Amino acid sequence: MAFLEVRKITRRFPGVTALKDVNMTVDLGRIHTIAGENGAGKSTLVKILFGELRPTEGDIFINGADALKDPTLFNYISYVPQEIRLFQNMTVAENVFIPFRKSGISRFLIDHSRLNAAAQEFVDQLGINVQPSRLVRSISIADQQLVQIARALSNRRCKALILDEPTTSLTSREIDRLFKVIRQLKSESRAIIFISHKMSELFALGDDVTVLRNGALIGHRPLQGLSERDLIRMMTGEEVKIDQIFLPETPATRPILEVEGLSGRGFSDVSFTLRQGEILGFAGLVGAGRSELMQTIFGYLKSTRGRISVNGRFWELGDPTYSTDNGLFYLSEERRRHGLLPLLSVRDNIGISLFDQTARAGVISATKENKVVNDTIEKFEIKTPSMHRLISFLSGGNQQKVIIGRALACHPKILIFDEPTKGIDVKTRIEIHKIMKNLAEGGVGIILVSSDLSELRRCASRIITMCGGRITGEFTTVDTDARTLVEAIFGSRGDRDVD
C-alpha cells in the first residue's frame, strides 16, 4: 500500500481550474519528483499534499486513512518552501525546534544549552557549518535553506519531506551536500517529494516522476528508462530543443557601456566594456558580487569609486531614475522583492513604466494604457484571464514575462538580466533566450548574469568570470571549454568555496 495517495484531486480558484483529476501515489523509501512548466499546477498540488490547501474535489489518503477527515495525518508530511521562511532574529536552534512544545523540547521554560545540543545533531547531519546559537539573519542564504530542511526533519513524525526547488540559491558544492542528505533520508525509508526545473537534478536524484501540464496529470512513471527529451515532451506537449544556441548572429559593434575601476559594496576595481548588439555573460558563484555590481551600475546601490560612461559620454551613478530615463534597465534576480507590485493588477504592473507613452498633460489615458498593456501581453504570450487580474495570481514564469515585457516596452538601450531564468520552466526559458537574442540583434547591449554555465555558453558571446568581488577572467565563448570557466569562477583559490 502506498504511503500517500491522492485520488481525482481537483482544485478550482475563481476563474481558474488549477488542478483537474490528478492521481498520484508516493511510496516510502523512494524519491518522487514532480515536473511541469510554470503554472502547470505543481505548487497547488504540493500545497494540497501537505494540507495547506483543501482540494475542491477528490481524496487524500495517508497510511490508508482519509486525511481530509483527519487532518492530523498531515503531520507526517513536512514541507520545505522555496523561499526562506525563517525567523530572522531568532537563533538557528530556535528555528529548528519552534514550536517547542511539539518538538518535545520544553513546555514552558527553554533550556538553551539543551536546545542547542539537540540542534547540533541536525546541523551536523546536514553539514551546516554554523553554531546553533547564531542568529539566522547572520548566516548565508544557502545555510538558511539547509536550516529549513533541518526544521522539517526535527518533526519526529515526519515520514515524507517535500522539497520545493531547494537548489535555486545553492552552489554546486552545496547541492552535492544536499543530495547526499536526501539520499540518506531515502535510505532511512522516508519518502521525498522533490520539485525542480533542472532536468539534471531530476535525473540525478529521482526514482519516479509525476508530470503535470495545465493542471492535468500527464503521466506518473519511473525515471529510469526515460530520456530527457521524453520528459520535456511530456511537460510541454511538444518537441523542444533544449541545446539550441542563442548567440546573436549579427556582429557586436561599438562599445556602448564602459565601466572603469568601479568599486562598491561586495566588489572592487571592476572594469569591462559592453558592446552594442552583444550578450555579455557574467559567471560566478552566489555571493561573487555580480548582483551588487549590476545594481551599482544601474544606480540602485552606491558606488565608492570608479566611473562608467555610456556611448562615450559621462553617466550619472547612484540614481535609478536617471538610468531608466536614459535607457538602462536592470531586471533583478529577486522578482518578488525588486520587481512585482503584488497588490496591483497586471495592467498596473506593466503600465507603471509607460506613462511617457500613455499620459498626456499629466493625465493617463485609459484607452492608450490598455492598448500598450494588451500589446505587451500578446507579444510575450503572458497567460492571464484578464489584464485586471492581480499579478500575484500569475505563475512565476508569467510574472517574469510581465517584468521583462514592462522593461522592453520602454525601448531600452542597455538591459541587464540578473538570473532571468531562475525558477523558470524549460519552454519559457527558451522564450526568454530568444527575446535576448532578438534584442541584441536589434542593437541593444545585454548583460546576462547567470549561475548556469550552459545557459551562458549558449547565449553569451563573451563571458566574464567573477570571484570574491573581483573579475578573474574574460573569455570568448567559442574558444573556451567549461573547465577553464569553472576554474576562473572558483578563482585562484583552487576549488575552495568562496560563498
Add this chain to the structure above:
Amino acid sequence: MSTRERTEMSPRERTELSPKERTELSVKSIFARVATYPLSGVIAALALIFVCSAFASPYFLTPFNMTIVARDLAFVGLITLGQSMLMVLGELDLSLGTIGGLSGVIGGILMVENGVEAWLAFGICLLFGALCGLANGLLVTTLRLHSLVLTIGMAGVYRGANLVITKGVAITGIPSTISVLGQGTVFNNIPMPFLIMVPLLVLISFCMMKTPFGRYMYAIGNNSPAARMLGVKVDRVRVAVFTFAGLLASLAGMLMVARLGTAQPAIGDSWVLPPIAAAVIGGVATTGGMGGPVGAILGAAIIGIIENIIVLFGISPYWQSVVSGVVVVLAISFDSVSRRAFVTEE
C-alpha cells in the same frame, strides 16, 4: 460621493467584459461583481447606519442636524484625506492633528496680535502647515526613520510649541472676514467647510487614479524597493505627500478657527485616531498600496454619523468614545471577514 466614484471607475470595469460576456451577465455575476467591488462594504455599512439613524431619531434627518454632520465631517475629512494618502504610501503621520492646532493658533496670533490681514494670515498658515509636513517628510526620508515613531515625536514638538505660544489660553477676537469659511452655508444649508472638502476629495482621487504621480504612490505602497528599481523617485513622492498632508491639516485647523471665532489650543486634539480608523474602515491597508481617499471619507462619514446619533440619543459623553470605539472595531472586523469570503488566495 459614491456615485462619482462609480462613474470614474466604470470605464475600467467595462473593458473587462467582452461582448459575449456582457450578454451572459447573470444576476449571480452582478452580485459577485458588487461583492468584490472594493467599496461595496463601506457603502453598504454607511447606508445601513444612515437608515437606522433616520429611524432611530426624528432629529437625525433635519436640515439643522445634517448641516452639523456635514460640517464635522469636513474637518475630520480634510485630515483623513491627507492621512489616507500617506497610508497608501505605507506611511502614517500622527502629528497631523497637532499641525492643524498649531497652524490655527499661529493664524490667531497673526490676525489678533499682529494685525495681519485675515486672508494673508490664512495663506501664511497654510504655508506653515505645508512646511511642518515637509519637515516630517524630510526627516523620514533622509534619516530613514519609521514615520510612526518620528511623527509621535513631532506631534510632541508641535503640541508643545502650541502651548508655549498660547500658554493654554484661547485667542479671541478673530476677524469676522474669514468666519464665512467656517460658519457660512451655501445653497440649502450646505456648510462651507464641506464645500471645500468635497472638491479636494474629487481632485485627490482623480490624481491618485489618473496621474502618474498617483500611480507611483500605489507602487511605492506596494513595494518601495521595486518602485525604486522602476525609476520612481520614491523619496520625492514621499516628501511631497507628507507636505500636502501638512497643508490639508493646517487648512482644517484654520477652518476650525474660522468656525469657532477663537483660536483654541485644543484644536486638532481629536484628529489623530479617527482619521486612521476612517481610512481603515474605508479599505485603506495600514501596510500600504491599497484603498483610496473616497473609501476613507466614507469611513469618516460612518464614524461621524455614529458620533452624531450618540449625541442625539443623549448618551453620556463618557460612553461616547466606548461606543464609537466598538463600532470601529466591528466595522473593521466585518470588512476583514467579508474580504476573506470573496477573495480566495491562490
